[in-house]
Amino acid sequence: MDWLSTLAGFLVGTIVGVTGVGGGSLMSPLLILLFGVAPATAVGTDLWFAAITKMAGGAVHHRQDNADWQIVKRLCWGSLPAVGLTLWWLWSHGQKAESGGLIVRTLGIALVLSAIATPFRGAIARRFARADGPLADTMLRWQPALTVAAGALLGMLITLTSVGAGALGATLLLMLYPFRLTARRLVGTDIVHAIPVALIGGIGHALIGNINLPLLGSLLLGSIPGVVLGARLTGYLSERVVAPALALVLLIVGVRLLL
Known part of the structure; x- marks a missing residue:
């Protein structure tokens, strides 16, 4: 199982390096469907996997000034409050939620939404960028409150399923800030925000007992060279091909978890 989990980490890391998304979206389902890991343990282990890998990526984006810290705040x-509330709920009802399939169903729904969002992020951004008149004024006035609400939704989803950063987070940010965020600052802001969420969520899951440290080590052993390789492949692979392929995989896995 060690070499298989290392291989899984390598494949997921490569996809993350190429597309910037797919880490939590693919790792948790792989752990549940391929390795038979309990859903809560898969989520807890994946949160640590995401926190550690995104710390490295977040440091690079910070040095390159690719993060909008006002939006991150x-x-x-x-x-962060949503993470705390979700962890408290999992501590109180986690066994019931896992046995009743709530975590798996929520994970499946999140994957389907991610699959829908991934290939259409550009179109969504252009649609909101064309907003003018009263609609644009309303969006600008409610922008801070809507950003807090988007953060709460992402915090809950990431803590419960380890999915939410990446495709969903980037799509929400594109809808809220179609002009303010360039492509690089969009990715940097999304990654930097995901670090404290994944870290606090991972600590909470570890305290509950939802983590497999040997498995985490095997995954990281493969993911680090995978991310490096994926980053190098970005210049050779077209996003027009990669994004739909990733969306199709997310859709298939999401539907599989829901059935």
Whole structure:
């Protein structure tokens, strides 16, 4: 199982390096469907996997000034309390939620939404960028509050399923800030915000007992060279091909978890 989990980490890391998404979206389902890991343990292990790998990526984005810290703060105002509340709920009802299939169903829904969002992020951004008149004024006025609400939604989803950063997070940010965020600052802001959410969520899951440390080590052993390789492949692979392929995989896995 060690070499298989290392291989899984390598494949997921490569996909993350190429597309910037797919880490939590693919790792948790792989652990549940391929390795038979309990859903709560898969989520807890994946949160640590995401926190450690995104710390490295977040440091690079910070040095390159690719993160909008005002937006990160607004997201954290919503996400961090949501993380705490979700962890408290899991501590109180986690066994019942796992046995009743709530975690798996929520994970499946999140994957389907991610699959829908991934290939259409550009179109969504252009649609909101064309907003003018009263609609644009309303969006600008409610932008801070909507960002906090988006953070709360992401914090809950990430803690419960380890999915939410990446495709969903980037799509929400594109809808809220179609002009303010360039492509690089979009990715950097999304990654930097995901670090404290994944870290606090991972600590909470570890305290509950939802973590497999040997498995985590095997995954990281493969993911680190995978991320490096994926980053190098970005210049050779077209996003027009990669994004739909990733969306199809997410859709298939999401439907499989829901059935």
